[in-house]
Amino acid sequence: MNARFALLLLAFLGLPAFAHKASDAYLTIEQHADAADVRLDVALRDLDAAIGLDADGDGAITWRELRASHEAIAQYVMTRLSLSAGGQACALRAVDHRVDRHTDGAYAVVRLAARCAEAPALAIDYRLMFDTDATHRGLVRYVAAGGATKSIVLSADAPHASLAVHTGVVEQARAYVLQGAHHIAEGADHLLFLVSLLLPAVVVRRGRQWAPVASFRDAFVDAAKIVTAFTLAHSITLTLAVLDVVTLPSRLVESAIALSVVLAALNNLRPVVRNARVGAAFAFGLVHGFGFAGALGELGLPDDALVLSLASFNVGVELAQLALVAAFLPVAFALRATAAYRRIALSGGSAAIVAVGALWFVERTFDVPLALAFAAR
Amino acid sequence: MRMLNRWLVLALHALACTSLLAAPFIPASDDEVLETLPEVRDATLTMLKREQSALRARPGELALASAFARRAIAAARASGDPRYLGQARAALAPWWSAGEAPPVALLLRATVKQSLHDFPGALADLDRLLAIAPGDAQARLTRATVRNVLGRHADALADCDALPRDTPPLVVTACRADAASRAGRARTAYDVLARGLADSRADASLRAWASTIAGEIAARLDAADAAERQFRLSLALDAGDPYTLGAYADFLLDRGRRREAVALLARHTRNDALLLRYVIALRDVDTAAFERHRVELAARVDASRRRGDGVHLREEARYALDIERDPEAALALARANWNVQREPADVRVLAEAARAAGDAGAMRIVSDWTTATGLEDTRVAALLKGGA
Numbered sequence: 001m002n003a004r005f006a007l008l009l010l011a012f013l014g015l016p017a018f019a020h021k022a023s024d025a026y027l028t029i030e031q032h033a034d035a036a037d038v039r040l041d042v043a044l045r046d047l048d049a050a051i052g053l054d055a056d057g058d059g060a061i062t063w064r065e066l067r068a069s070h071e072a073i074a075q076y077v078m079t080r081l082s083l084s085a086g087g088q089a090c091a092l093r094a095v096d097h098r099v100d101r102h103t104d105g106a107y108a109v110v111r112l113a114a115r116c117a118e119a120p121a122l123a124i125d126y127r128l129m130f131d132t133d134a135t136h137r138g139l140v141r142y143v144a145a146g147g148a149t150k151s152i153v154l155s156a157d158a159p160h161a162s163l164a165v166h167t168g169v170v171e172q173a174r175a176y177v178l179q180g181a182h183h184i185a186e187g188a189d190h191l192l193f194l195v196s197l198l199l200p201a202v203v204v205r206r207g208r209q210w211a212p213v214a215s216f217r218d219a220f221v222d223a224a225k226i227v228t229a230f231t232l233a234h235s236i237t238l239t240l241a242v243l244d245v246v247t248l249p250s251r252l253v254e255s256a257i258a259l260s261v262v263l264a265a266l267n268n269l270r271p272v273v274r275n276a277r278v279g280a281a282f283a284f285g286l287v288h289g290f291g292f293a294g295a296l297g298e299l300g301l302p303d304d305a306l307v308l309s310l311a312s313f314n315v316g317v318e319l320a321q322l323a324l325v326a327a328f329l330p331v332a333f334a335l336r337a338t339a340a341y342r343r344i345a346l347s348g349g350s351a352a353i354v355a356v357g358a359l360w361f362v363e364r365t366f367d368v369p370l371a372l373a374f375a376a377r
Numbered sequence: 378m379r380m381l382n383r384w385l386v387l388a389l390h391a392l393a394c395t396s397l398l399a400a401p402f403i404p405a406s407d408d409e410v411l412e413t414l415p416e417v418r419d420a421t422l423t424m425l426k427r428e429q430s431a432l433r434a435r436p437g438e439l440a441l442a443s444a445f446a447r448r449a450i451a452a453a454r455a456s457g458d459p460r461y462l463g464q465a466r467a468a469l470a471p472w473w474s475a476g477e478a479p480p481v482a483l484l485l486r487a488t489v490k491q492s493l494h495d496f497p498g499a500l501a502d503l504d505r506l507l508a509i510a511p512g513d514a515q516a517r518l519t520r521a522t523v524r525n526v527l528g529r530h531a532d533a534l535a536d537c538d539a540l541p542r543d544t545p546p547l548v549v550t551a552c553r554a555d556a557a558s559r560a561g562r563a564r565t566a567y568d569v570l571a572r573g574l575a576d577s578r579a580d581a582s583l584r585a586w587a588s589t590i591a592g593e594i595a596a597r598l599d600a601a602d603a604a605e606r607q608f609r610l611s612l613a614l615d616a617g618d619p620y621t622l623g624a625y626a627d628f629l630l631d632r633g634r635r636r637e638a639v640a641l642l643a644r645h646t647r648n649d650a651l652l653l654r655y656v657i658a659l660r661d662v663d664t665a666a667f668e669r670h671r672v673e674l675a676a677r678v679d680a681s682r683r684r685g686d687g688v689h690l691r692e693e694a695r696y697a698l699d700i701e702r703d704p705e706a707a708l709a710l711a712r713a714n715w716n717v718q719r720e721p722a723d724v725r726v727l728a729e730a731a732r733a734a735g736d737a738g739a740m741r742i743v744s745d746w747t748t749a750t751g752l753e754d755t756r757v758a759a760l761l762k763g764g765a
Contacts, residue, residue, distance in 0.1 A: 023463055
């Protein structure tokens with residue numbers, strides 16, 4: 001009878017369900033620009049159940065036994081805890097081991113140093129203990145670089161979370177403006193596309209020859225039209241993609257961007273669409289917008305400030321483009337009448353861009369890494 | 378003397394606070410013992426740990442996993458330590474979310490869910506199990522319990538009646554008495570159960586469990602002598618049972634027998650639910666001890682709230698009401714608890730919080746429920762009448 005009804009009493013008396021504290025670990029994550037300090041407090045009892053601390057089996061865990069396990073603890077933690085910034089994993093390293101007392105006993109305190117990509121939000125993936133105690137929780141307190149904090153609870157059912165905090169509006173806007181600018185500055189494909197469209201801004205086609213434009217104003221107006229068309233177009237698709245109205249497979253988008261670079265540069269060598277660069281800027285701008293959306297998706301967008309982040313990212317993109325125009329146009333204008341500009345910059349440059357774009361196109365379309373993989377980041 | 382007391386309170390308070398805020402340290406000596414594992418004192422727990430390492434080598438082996446889960450659930454029950462429940466759940470992980478699981482896995486899964494206060498989840502598993510194995514006594518009993526917790530007393534009674542013939546008579550009697558006593562037939566239920574207990578030669582743990590149920594029924598009926606007798610009988614059979622200790626302490630507190638409650642619980646303060654009752658009992662009895670344990674309790678409640686799984690709602694409501702003296706917060710917690718479970722103790726805490734907060738709407742829930750079910754509880758009845 002006893003064996004059959006061993007569980008009976010348990011079944012009948014529903015409570016008190018939890019008379020002791022359940023298994024929790026405490027994580028404090030302080031983010032700095034490209035680094036984070038992590039403090040993890042995990043109960044010695046839990047660590048003992050997971051990896052065995054009580055070497056001599058006497059039921060008492062001494063500092064000697066814990067010290068001997070530091071390596072194993074660090075190993076255990078680093079295989080089950082990961083942080084990432086902007087879609088890239090942070091490099092974690094255990095830097096210090098101590099002990100602390102909580103209400104339910106002694107905890108090992110492990111300090112970790114994390115080196116992360118610079119990004120406005122960290123993401124965490126936490127899987128400690130879940131395979132030994134499925135009701136374990138990771139209680140995370142996150143301190144953003146600006147000082148804002150956020151608390152979340154991670155469990156076996158929800159081991160992953162974004163640590164984006166609702167920071168001040170200005171702080172958040174600034175972070176996304178920087179990311180937008182960053183993306184242009186590092187995205188060689190966007191840059192080369194723009195350069196291809198801007199190279200002819202200081203010249204006009206006369207028959208089969210290029211002739212310098214008369215005034216800076218003409219060059220400026222031409223460049224402004226192109227940049228505006230490009231901006232308008234990619235803003236539209238970026239917004240549509242972020243709001244999940246339209247999404248395209250990233251391989252298709254990346255290939256199309258490469259193709260846009262090739263076609264824009266080709267048009268400088270053998271003008272097909274005469275005086276229609278504004279239209280080309282708009283049409284291909286639509287494609288580039290989907291590319292920006294992919295980059296923004298990797299960063300992670302806070303749900304509570306979607307519009308702000310999106311707008312700020314876009315502003316960042318524009319600022320970087322304007323910087324390019326500001327640097328390029330005066331120089332190009334000064335050199336516009338020289339043969340060097342027409343032969344080396346316009347023709348040679350465009351030819352080189354065609355070559356690079358073609359390589360990207362092949363790489364991206366057929367998924368083969370070629371020589372110029374580095375340039376496309 | 379009073380002055381001295383106050384200083385003592387302050388000093389202890391400060392001490393408690395600093396110990397909570399203490400910075401991480403490096404122990405002075407290699408030989409310093411940092412933690413003593415609970416299995417040191419307990420052969421069952423030692424066995425449990427051995428099985429855990431065996432299971433780690435062969436996860437997904439049903440016989441091994443179910444034996445371990447069974448032992449872990451029993452350990453959670455005996456010690457009140459939820460870590461064992463978490464270990465049981467982890468052992469059952471291969472069968473945790475599968476629709477079609479072997480009967481033994483379904484039963485253990487339901488038991489763990491019930492203990493974690495996932496009553497709808499437990500019920501779904503038990504329904505599935507009883508559809509394929511209607512003669513499973515353990516599943517019937519567990520479902521009767523869950524149905525009782527949800528306030529479905531007629532359904533619970535149906536499960537008690539459907540227990541197989543070879544079930545020990547005392548189990549059937551106690552099952553029926555528990556359900557019937559919540560549905561307007563408390564006096565008869567008590568009499569039948571008391572008689573069954575007197576006649577029973579069932580083993581000690583079964584009789585201890587049945588007399589706890591009898592004690593609770595008698596306490597609700599305000600039959601003080603009978604309740605006292607049953608609780609004492611239960612503790613004589615199973616001295617350290619946390620559930621019975623809590624029920625008996627509540628009985629003593631209701632009658633203003635605080636010193637006895639203090640004496641009963643003094644050695645059981647590691648248990649959060651019992652510490653709560655201990656602190657309530659200490660107020661006005663021993664100010665210094667009250668203050669010291671109140672700080673400790675506050676830290677544990679805080680830790681539990683940070684975890685945020687809401688398994689403690691009934692106790693949290695009582696803490697807010699009796700310790701923090703915050704009726705509004707207590708009522709919010711009691712209402713949240715009411716959405717999860719509807720046992721007599723849940724009715725009681727809702728009524729107390731509603732009365733303290735002067736909330737007619739919540740009081741209405743209590744009176745509707747009492748009318749609908751026929752619950753007999755003198756304290757709840759007094760609260761409904763407007764007394765306290």
